[in-house]
Amino acid sequence: MTGGKHVVAVVEPGPDYSFHLLAVARVGFAGEYAERHRATVSAADRRCLEEHAALLAFGDGRRGKLTSLLVFLPAYLNLDAEVLFGGVLRARGCRPARWGVAAHARTL
Secondary structure, three states, rough: OOOOOOOOOOOOHHHHHHHHHHHHHOOOOOOOHHHHHHHHOOOHHHHHHOOOOOOOHHHHOOOOOOOOHHHHHHHHHHHHHHHHHHEEEEEOOOOOOOHHHHHHHHOO
């Protein structure tokens, strides 16, 4: 390709899963995706994420205290979002079940 740019699409489970969790818990996202995939995360885990929405939300030039740690940094570095979300939320008193990236991938 002369004078143009080559685009490569890559699937990265870490960032994908971070945004999946935020979407199904309606943290900054609402819509068809959230409704369709809501059952992939248990009601108790969604409640936990919803209770901490202010710490995880972002938009309009603002972000929660944990957004950089749990959303932006893992997306940039392609880290294991399941480990990060689970560890930090357990430290905040939640007891999330193990969120299975493989289980999420099968639903898409």
